[in-house]
Amino acid sequence: MSDIRFDNQVAIITGAGQGLGRTHALGLASRGAKVIVNDMNADNAQAVSKEIEDAGGLAIANSANVAEIDQVQAMVQSAMDAWGRVDILVNNAGILRDKSFAKMDMADFELVVKVHLLGSALCAKAVWDIMRDQGYGRIVMTTSSSGMYGNFGQANYGAAKCGVTGLMNTLCLEGERSGIKVNTLSPTAFTQMTDGLLPQEMLDLMTPESVTAGLLTLCDKDAPNRTILCAGAGAYARTVIHETDGVYLKPEDQTPEAIRAQMDSISDLNGMEMLTNGWGQTGKFVKKAADNLGIDLPKG
The missing domain is CATH 3.40.50.720 (NAD(P)-binding Rossmann-like Domain)
Known part of the structure; x- marks a missing residue:
């Protein structure tokens, strides 16, 4: 070296x-x-x-x-x-x-x-x-x-x-x-x-x-x-700043009470990743919602 x-x-x-x-x-x-x-x-x-x-x-x-x-x-x-x-x-x-x-x-x-x-x-x-x-x-x-x-x-x-x-x-x-x-x-x-x-x-x-x-x-x-x-x-x-994988909640479950009930899952370190820009979080969240709702997102 x-x-x-x-x-x-x-x-x-x-x-x-x-x-x-x-x-x-x-x-x-x-x-x-x-x-x-x-x-x-x-x-x-x-x-x-x-x-x-x-x-x-x-x-x-x-x-x-x-x-x-x-x-x-x-x-x-x-x-x-x-x-x-x-x-x-x-x-x-x-x-x-x-x-x-x-x-x-x-x-x-x-x-x-x-x-x-x-x-x-x-x-x-x-x-x-x-x-x-x-x-x-x-x-x-x-x-x-x-x-x-x-x-x-x-x-x-x-x-x-x-x-x-x-x-x-x-x-x-x-x-x-x-x-x-x-x-x-x-x-x-x-x-x-x-x-x-x-x-x-x-x-x-x-x-x-x-x-x-x-x-x-x-x-x-x-x-x-x-x-x-x-x-x-x-x-x-x-x-290194990491973000947990998180959870998706259906629209009817998107309440503060449901979020509090899911806090252990939200905090689960399994599957956490390092994001390299702000859009990384946006993309992850949108994909998680689309996958749960059966929505096909445009490629790329």
């Missing part, structure tokens, strides 16, 4: 001034990528850029706010002005404003969603035409177990992180024919955002470098498409 390299490729990593973003930037640069190191803390962005340059790589520090379209467009333009292309976008920037939902200020809810979800969309939009025109691109979103499974006190963060998977699910379809692949990383690592939340023995295992190894896989030319890769403490897994 050949080494994964990014020679002559240009990567933009948001929130790259520390933590996972920093190790992502260093990892990509160490394998040949030219890197835009984005972080609102300009000093941190500059420090990581210097690390890359001191190691013989090429980097440009950038302090754009990913939630502001004008700043995002200027960041992307700086990559184009310097190197003429953008091959990789890693949407890593994020913030926390943790509180129980009862105590949460909705301004904090909006801010977290704006940075994580809208910021990811704005950055993807800013590079989309570039990647489409050059016939190649790799975009990696960053989700979280809090978004996929929930976590007390993180309604804002969980909603935003679940949202980026929905963004991936559509962009991977729209970009595939243009050579753009879109995937999502779900990291668990010891960073400033997790400091003080877990015992030190656990934190010692949760290195950012182990997560970055997964990130680099999703940035590769042979990357998958539409994959949620979970990475942490040297362990790697994939999250």
